[in-house]
Amino acid sequence: MRIGIPNTLFAAYHLPYWRHFLMECGAEVVLSPPSESAMADRGGKLIPPEFCIPVKIFMGHILSLLEQGVDLILVPRMNSRVKDNFFCPKFIGLPEIVKYAIRETDGRLLIPEVSCNGSHIRMLQLPGQPLAPPGWMRRAEQRANAAWEQLLARCRRERLILPEACRESRPAPGAAQLRIGLLGYAYNLYDPWISKGIPAKLTGLGASVLTWEMLPTDRIERGLRALRRPVYWNFGRTLLGTGLHFLAAPELDGIVYVSTFGCGPDSVVLKWLSLEAAERQKPFLSLSLDEHAEDSHLQTRLEAFCDMLSAKKEEHAV
Incomplete structure (x- = not known):
């Protein structure tokens, strides 16, 4: 069959x-x-x-x-x-x-x-x-x-995104200058046409990417325990818990959140995390995708974000 x-x-x-x-x-x-x-x-x-x-x-x-x-x-x-x-x-x-x-x-x-x-x-x-x-x-x-x-x-164990873990071998990673937390539903990140290859674009810009599947469940749950109200969406809950962990992680230079236009759960989780990021002064980039999203537009925004993070690191290093 x-x-x-x-x-x-x-x-x-x-x-x-x-x-x-x-x-x-x-x-x-x-x-x-x-x-x-x-x-x-x-x-x-x-x-x-x-x-x-x-x-x-x-x-x-x-x-x-x-x-x-x-x-x-x-x-x-x-x-x-x-x-x-x-x-x-x-x-x-x-x-x-x-x-x-x-x-x-x-x-x-x-x-x-x-x-x-x-x-x-x-x-x-x-x-x-x-x-x-x-x-x-x-x-x-x-x-x-x-x-x-x-x-x-x-x-x-190996800090891989899921598509990399599915491959038997992968190219040796280069020296990453930035560490970025990447958030978004799996189909927004790992369907290459929807995401326009955002994970690969970030890697190409010299960033190592951290996602929810690289974290143990207890770390994701830890940030959610302090919330006064439950988050009802199954995967939105995972993204919020991961995002709260990323916001508290000093080793991360910034966060990129990939959503699609018209997503109901994202309208809550994305807003929540963007407000938290502003309060904690953690660089936060939101990318909203639909069928009209242009590859060059996304590339420009990611380049500008990474340039800003690099400049911020150099400023703090002085």
Whole structure:
């Protein structure tokens, strides 16, 4: 059985887990091609304009997989079983969004219900389609989780972003002149078309990048304990906890926050962190992306930010 995975949104972060799980179940995994402008244009015509660009590009990936003739397309329902902790409504309702926007997917969606808390991925409900006997699928889930947790452990141990940890080898890092905390949802950072390669751009400007997957969970949680009110969004909570840790880290020269236009959770978390950064006098750059974002514009802003950080370091060194 050929099962397609849309190579963006949830797969920008959890692709290693899902590929391992499906292969353990005996399926042939088919990835959609890398994101591009044509996908965003096609996908954006199928849903209301107020949807964020990651969902628009996701719809384009679904169309691409249909054209590749796969038997089923993986669209998990992301959920949480932790009190006062929720995924974005678009993630929870993603299978229905796809089903009603693209009628050709009727009967061709693989929809496991999944709880993602920390590094562990738990299937609350197995896919309705019989990929394998239930006991076999549970074993596949355990093996996929073990491989996934090893991958995240490598991120923390070697200070790698997830795409680097997925590669067997990587170029030797040069001497970094700056240390920058990079914040943003995985699909905003690791889908190269959405992010326009922001992590690589920062590295090219002589910065070493620190992200949430390089931190132990207790450090992320530490900053959240002092809050008077809970943060209800699942991944927004991770970003806020990571951001508060970055703000308190004297070894970091600055913070870059990458968001997409129209993101509800980001409207809270981004504002919160920007106010905290101003109060603590920590350099903070916010980049808002949509389908009209220009590569040269982002490059100019990142160069200016890094130049400012370098000048500040030189001033303090005198």
